[in-house]
Amino acid sequence: MNELLKLVHGVVNWGMDTAESMNAGVLIDASVFYALMWVSVLAALGVVLCRNVVHSALLLTASFIGVGCLYIYMDSPFIGAVQFLVYGGAVAILIVMALMLTRRDDMAHSNLSRSLFCQAGAAVISGAFFLCISVASLMTQFREMSAELGDSVTGLADMMLTKYILPFEVAAVLLLIAMIGALVIAKGAHES
Amino acid sequence: MMDIFSLSAVDILNWSVHIGLTHFLLLAALLFSIGLYGLLTRRGIIPTLMCVELMLNAANINLVAFNHYRPVTDFSGQLMAVFSIAVAASEVAIGIALAFRIYRERGSVNIDELNHMKG
Amino acid sequence: MSEFALTHAWLIPLLPALAFVVIGLFTRLNKKLSEAIAVSAISLSFLVSLCVLAAVIGGPVTMDNPFIQKALWAKMGTLELSMGVLIDPMTAMMLIVVTTVALLVQVYSIGYMEHDPGAGRFFAFLSLFASSMLGLVISVNFLQMYAFWELVGVCSYLLIGFYYYKISAREAAKKAFITTRIGDFGMLLGILLLQITFGTLDFMELKELVPAYIWISGTGFMTVVGLLLFIGPIGKSGQFPLHVWLPDAMEGPTPVSALIHAATMVVAGVYLVGRAYFIFSALPTVMNVIAWIGGFTAFFAATIAVTQRPFKRILAYSTISQLGYMMLALGVGSLTASMFHLMTHAFFKALMFLCAGAVIEAMNEEADIFKMGGLRHRMPTTFKCMTIGVLAIAGVPPFAGFFSKDMILAAAAEVSTPLYLLAAATAFMTAFYMARLLFVAFFGEVREDCPAHETNSYMKWPLVVLAVLAVLSGAWGHFAGFGEWVYYGTAAEEHIDFMIAGSSVVLTFIAFALAYEIYVAKRFSSYLISQRFGILYKLSYNKYYVDEFYTIVRNTFVDKLGAALYWFDLRVIDGMVNGLAKGVGCLSCVFTVLQNGQAQRYAAVFYCGVIALVAYSIFYAFRILQLLGGAY
Numbered sequence: 001m002n003e004l005l006k007l008v009h010g011v012v013n014w015g016m017d018t019a020e021s022m023n024a025g026v027l028i029d030a031s032v033f034y035a036l037m038w039v040s041v042l043a044a045l046g047v048v049l050c051r052n053v054v055h056s057a058l059l060l061t062a063s064f065i066g067v068g069c070l071y072i073y074m075d076s077p078f079i080g081a082v083q084f085l086v087y088g089g090a091v092a093i094l095i096v097m098a099l100m101l102t103r104r105d106d107m108a109h110s111n112l113s114r115s116l117f118c119q120a121g122a123a124v125i126s127g128a129f130f131l132c133i134s135v136a137s138l139m140t141q142f143r144e145m146s147a148e149l150g151d152s153v154t155g156l157a158d159m160m161l162t163k164y165i166l167p168f169e170v171a172a173v174l175l176l177i178a179m180i181g182a183l184v185i186a187k188g189a190h191e192s
Numbered sequence: 193m194m195d196i197f198s199l200s201a202v203d204i205l206n207w208s209v210h211i212g213l214t215h216f217l218l219l220a221a222l223l224f225s226i227g228l229y230g231l232l233t234r235r236g237i238i239p240t241l242m243c244v245e246l247m248l249n250a251a252n253i254n255l256v257a258f259n260h261y262r263p264v265t266d267f268s269g270q271l272m273a274v275f276s277i278a279v280a281a282s283e284v285a286i287g288i289a290l291a292f293r294i295y296r297e298r299g300s301v302n303i304d305e306l307n308h309m310k311g
Numbered sequence: 312m313s314e315f316a317l318t319h320a321w322l323i324p325l326l327p328a329l330a331f332v333v334i335g336l337f338t339r340l341n342k343k344l345s346e347a348i349a350v351s352a353i354s355l356s357f358l359v360s361l362c363v364l365a366a367v368i369g370g371p372v373t374m375d376n377p378f379i380q381k382a383l384w385a386k387m388g389t390l391e392l393s394m395g396v397l398i399d400p401m402t403a404m405m406l407i408v409v410t411t412v413a414l415l416v417q418v419y420s421i422g423y424m425e426h427d428p429g430a431g432r433f434f435a436f437l438s439l440f441a442s443s444m445l446g447l448v449i450s451v452n453f454l455q456m457y458a459f460w461e462l463v464g465v466c467s468y469l470l471i472g473f474y475y476y477k478i479s480a481r482e483a484a485k486k487a488f489i490t491t492r493i494g495d496f497g498m499l500l501g502i503l504l505l506q507i508t509f510g511t512l513d514f515m516e517l518k519e520l521v522p523a524y525i526w527i528s529g530t531g532f533m534t535v536v537g538l539l540l541f542i543g544p545i546g547k548s549g550q551f552p553l554h555v556w557l558p559d560a561m562e563g564p565t566p567v568s569a570l571i572h573a574a575t576m577v578v579a580g581v582y583l584v585g586r587a588y589f590i591f592s593a594l595p596t597v598m599n600v601i602a603w604i605g606g607f608t609a610f611f612a613a614t615i616a617v618t619q620r621p622f623k624r625i626l627a628y629s630t631i632s633q634l635g636y637m638m639l640a641l642g643v644g645s646l647t648a649s650m651f652h653l654m655t656h657a658f659f660k661a662l663m664f665l666c667a668g669a670v671i672e673a674m675n676e677e678a679d680i681f682k683m684g685g686l687r688h689r690m691p692t693t694f695k696c697m698t699i700g701v702l703a704i705a706g707v708p709p710f711a712g713f714f715s716k717d718m719i720l721a722a723a724a725e726v727s728t729p730l731y732l733l734a735a736a737t738a739f740m741t742a743f744y745m746a747r748l749l750f751v752a753f754f755g756e757v758r759e760d761c762p763a764h765e766t767n768s769y770m771k772w773p774l775v776v777l778a779v780l781a782v783l784s785g786a787w788g789h790f791a792g793f794g795e796w797v798y799y800g801t802a803a804e805e806h807i808d809f810m811i812a813g814s815s816v817v818l819t820f821i822a823f824a825l826a827y828e829i830y831v832a833k834r835f836s837s838y839l840i841s842q843r844f845g846i847l848y849k850l851s852y853n854k855y856y857v858d859e860f861y862t863i864v865r866n867t868f869v870d871k872l873g874a875a876l877y878w879f880d881l882r883v884i885d886g887m888v889n890g891l892a893k894g895v896g897c898l899s900c901v902f903t904v905l906q907n908g909q910a911q912r913y914a915a916v917f918y919c920g921v922i923a924l925v926a927y928s929i930f931y932a933f934r935i936l937q938l939l940g941g942a943y
Contacts, residue, residue: 030209037219044223044246048230053239060242067223067249074216074260079252079273086277091245091284098238098288102295113233114911122232125918130225132925137217139933142261155267156274164271171278178282182289188296232915240911303910 040066061092078153216257224250237291237301248280316362317378320396323359326352327442331435339431349434350417357410367403374399395451400796405448408657409575413441415773416570422769423566440466444575453502453512463576464491471563483562490556494546501539518589525593537597544580549631551608561623565668573630573664574657581637588799602642606733609635613740618851621678622667625748645722646799655711655785659703662777666697685757694753696774701749703781705742705819711785717812742819746826754831
């Protein structure tokens with residue numbers, strides 16, 4: 001992705017001086033970020049506000065994909081790929097499948113919200129939460145620097161199979177347990 | 193610490209085009225808050241689960257962003273995100289199985305009707 | 312050999328205690344085995360006691376130079392509690408008396424309890440009683456004595472209430488226990504004051520400390536201590552205000568009455584005063600109190616005994632009267648006379664009680680002496696023994712009572728004439744009511760329906776042995792020099808004051824003659840006499856209404872206080888507890904509203920908490936960063 005951006009920068013900055021070329025690269029960076037951000041945020045808002053649950057599910061997938069792109073933007077292609085595969089693929093399909101299995105009536109009013117009072121309360125709580133976190137984020141002056149860490153996939157693989165082999169195996173076992181558990185729960189104990 | 197109350201318009205513009213860690217943190221906070229709103233208002237189990245997934249995503253954004261923008265020497269943030277995704281996947285599987293089960297037992301997936309634990 | 316006996320004196324109380332444990336735990340249901348264990352344990356104790364006696368007589372042990380053996384029992388900081396063995400001639404005498412009477416009573420009980428299914432239990436209790444009484448006797452300090460003192464009280468309770476299916480027995484047991492507890496409480500206070508003042512309860516150490524203390528700070532405080540200590544003996548030895556339990560204690564089996572309520576337990580109080588004589592004898596006020604309470608009790612109980620009808624009740628009041636005698640002797644300063652009378656009394660009173668048991672058993676539980684009559688033809692051995700007992704208690708020479716009673720009268724006459732007159736009047740009445748008992752129950756014609764028969768040999772031989780002791784123990788004590796052996800201060804000389812002895816003997820024979828005229832020759836009608844002295848007779852027959860008085864006191868004060876406390880407990884204490892519970896209940900009503908089972912509500916509350924924490928930490932971090940400056 002970085003190489004890609006550098007290429008774009010090169011094309012755009014053709015013949016410009018250094019300061020301006022930096023500025024233009026920054027602008028492109030920013031516009032890519034904001035585009036992806038708006039995709040994710042608007043899709044997420046859609047998930048929360050849509051009255052049709054199928055639309056919600058589809059917008060959720062869109063949000064997942066936006067976030068996955070942001071991972072790639074942050075030079076983490078492996079996580080992005082995992083995001084696409086797991087969230088954009090598996091989870092989205094699971095959710096849609098579940099919707100299919102549990103909904104039989106009109107889809108237009110399938111995604112009910114609670115009372116207006118509840119909504120107002122939820123808005124206050126989530127707004128206050130956002131306010132707190134953003135104040136904390138803005139107040140903290142992070143010493144930012146991007147270290148050159150090399151290939152993230154190789155690095156992750158190294159860590160996962162050496163230092164973090166135990167969590168890795170545990171995660172594998174967890175997934176197996178979740179799969180069996182899901183099967184058992186969905187099937188029901190008395191229907192053997 | 194940044195004195196956010198004494199910034200000029202130029203400063204704000206300059207800050208808003210230089211994408212950094214703070215932007216990602218704010219994005220994550222926004223996504224999380226949206227998910228939280230949904231979690232508190234949706235009535236169905238599956239929409240609620242979707243909102244939980246949104247919130248988990250926001251947390252993963254934080255992990256990756258910190259790994260990218262902070263002077264770290266390895267990929268532990270991303271690794272954490274991988275494990276987080278694995279856990280989230282299991283959670284979705286179990287959650288949906290439970291939703292399915294509840295639907296079959298009670299013919300409804302509305303979370304406000306599940307108040308067996310009422311004191 | 313003598314050294315061996317002394318160093319193993321701790322075996323004396325231990326053996327019956329072991330018998331109690333073994334019978335109580337294992338052989339309770341096996342009657343024969345239980346009897347064998349109990350009797351052999353007390354026999355061994357008796358043998359060891361004999362050896363101790365021999366050692367004391369032959370050895371260097373005197374009243375001023377006792378043999379002491381101590382072991383640490385418990386230690387708390389600087390407070391050391393020890394148990395042990397203290398043997399001086401007084402202890403040796405008591406050991407012999409207690410083991411002899413206990414042994415004979417146990418042998419007697421084999422016959423008496425022949426048809427009772429609870430015999431195992433009975434022998435267990437008897438053993439425990441013997442053990443605790445012996446432990447009391449050999450105590451080295453007040454604490455050990457108090458522990459065994461209470462244990463004796465428990466045994467008394469258990470044995471009086473032995474026929475627990477009889478309501479009267481249960482009530483009598485409770486009465487005995489509670490009444491003596493009242494006395495024990497005063498005594499406990501006295502013991503605690505001693506511990507606080509002197510820091511020790513050891514008899515020997517106190518013996519050194521008390522005279523010095525009195526010399527320095529006067530008798531005021533010690534008088535309080537002495538009076539408190541004396542309240543215990545008042546309760547246990549049935550002295551005047553607390554005597555009411557002793558006649559009721561006759562609800563127990565008769566051997567128990569003989570052992571506990573005549574010969575041994577009730578003299579524990581006398582023994583305690585004797586053991587702590589170094590305290591009492593230094594306090595003239597307390598000595599006066601002891602003497603007058605003793606004298607009054609002796610007279611008072613004798614006047615009641617004159618009119619009573621049940622066999623055992625007469626003996627019970629006679630016991631109270633004789634215990635009063637012993638207290639009187641202590642009060643007038645003659646430890647020797649008191650202990651001497653204690654010993655002779657133990658033998659002849661046990662003898663009479665065992666005779667009473669034989670008679671009552673033979674009469675099929677009929678206790679009223681006026682329903683008996685002519686028993687001397689049916690029960691010759693019992694009659695002979697009873698006669699010896701009566702002669703002994705009445706003080707006819709050369710029977711045991713003569714010597715001891717004479718010693719008390721002489722000691723009283725030396726100190727105070729009113730006390731002597733009181734004691735002499737008591738002696739007269741004692742002779743009268745004893746003769747009345749004997750004449751009414753054993754003389755006259757045999758009734759048609761009288762089922763009486765001679766007792767079996769288990770019951771007969773103890774009577775004979777006790778009769779021999781009742782005859783000889785007085786003369787032996789007198790001529791072998793009891794006063795040089797058991798004394799306080801300086802050894803008392805043995806002499807008979809012929810004036811006093813002669814007058815009391817004359818009085819005794821007058822009383823006998825009077826009783827004979829009234830009850831055998833019927834020259835005076837007893838009915839007419841009772842009519843003539845109507846009020847006095849009624850007072851005496853109803854025991855001066857002491858029980859009724861206590862009932863009124865209890866009804867007015869204790870019950871009202873109980874009602875008030877009950878109200879307090881119900882309204883205030885319970886009200887507090889219930890109010891607390893109700894308050895919690897109301898609070899929980901409020902909180903159950905929150906617990907509505909709505910997961911989303913929980914999540915909302917949870918995030919409110921999160922927001923609060925985040926806001927707080929932002930505030931906190933803001934301040935920290937302000938202080939530190941710089942960036943993270």
